[in-house]
Amino acid sequence: MCDEVVFIPRNQEISPEGVRKNYDDWATSYDQVYAELDYKAPQFCAETLTETFAAADRSQIRILDVAAGTGLVGEELHKMGFTNMDAVDCSQKMLDEAKVKNIYGRLICDFVGPEQLDMEKDTYDAIVCCGGFATGLLNEDCFPELIRVVKPGGIICITMRELFLHTLEAYKDKLEPAMARLEQEGLWERLSRDVIPDFYPNKSGVRFVFRVL
Numbered sequence: 001m002c003d004e005v006v007f008i009p010r011n012q013e014i015s016p017e018g019v020r021k022n023y024d025d026w027a028t029s030y031d032q033v034y035a036e037l038d039y040k041a042p043q044f045c046a047e048t049l050t051e052t053f054a055a056a057d058r059s060q061i062r063i064l065d066v067a068a069g070t071g072l073v074g075e076e077l078h079k080m081g082f083t084n085m086d087a088v089d090c091s092q093k094m095l096d097e098a099k100v101k102n103i104y105g106r107l108i109c110d111f112v113g114p115e116q117l118d119m120e121k122d123t124y125d126a127i128v129c130c131g132g133f134a135t136g137l138l139n140e141d142c143f144p145e146l147i148r149v150v151k152p153g154g155i156i157c158i159t160m161r162e163l164f165l166h167t168l169e170a171y172k173d174k175l176e177p178a179m180a181r182l183e184q185e186g187l188w189e190r191l192s193r194d195v196i197p198d199f200y201p202n203k204s205g206v207r208f209v210f211r212v213l
């Protein structure tokens with residue numbers, strides 16, 4: 001068994017269409033590969049919402065799973081009673097795998113970036129994004145759009161490999177400064193930033209939680 005799945009070699013230039021094709025090609029084997037890896041990240045991401053919405057009726061919390069893939073985070077959320085969820089991902093084949101799990105309402109195939117998504121503003125109580133920030137995938141240019149579709153007071157939870165913050169050119173000295181800028185501009189406030197050991201087998205992750213203002 002490999003200790004890490006490498007979909008796209010680190011810092012390799014890859015076009016959005018290349019990313020889409022990569023995940024289209026992996027879609028049918030994705031869940032099996034990650035099950036063998038004992039990938040706990042989706043569970044960590046989902047637990048954030050149980051903590052955040054501890055007193056709420058979970059079935060009423062409207063969630064958008066960004067870079068949802070085959071729905072591993074959605075499955076965890078669903079087990080915890082969150083049943084009002086949509087998914088967005090650029091790979092239709094990944095979304096096809098998610099669809100059979102019957103846990104999402106809308107399954108939207110689109111690139112998450114600076115462009116407006118087919119969603120009204122202030123739609124969601126929460127966004128979860130697990131593993132969407134990695135080589136060639138999402139960038140900080142999508143933050144304003146994520147903020148736009150979340151209701152004021154809503155939550156955005158982003159989990160990713162910690163190392164990527166420091167090793168990927170796209171994120172190094174860019175991702176966290178962009179987060180801070182948006183906070184200074186009064187668009188969101190960071191509620192927490194914590195490091196999660198064993199986010200990925202033997203590799204730590206980082207979880208950011210923001211409240212949209």
Ligand SMILES: C[S@@+](CC[C@H](N)C(=O)[O-])C[C@H]1O[C@@H](n2cnc3c(N)ncnc32)[C@H](O)[C@@H]1O
Pocket residue numbers: 019020023041042066067068069070071072073088089090091094110111112113129130131132134136137138
């Ligand atoms: C590592 S997978 C994570 C999937 C899922 N969240 C999980 O934890 O298993 C990354 C996903 O991001 C999607 N993706 C990559 N870049 C994207 C973009 N710009 N917009 C939307 N989805 C994107 C890929 O198609 C893939 O399904």
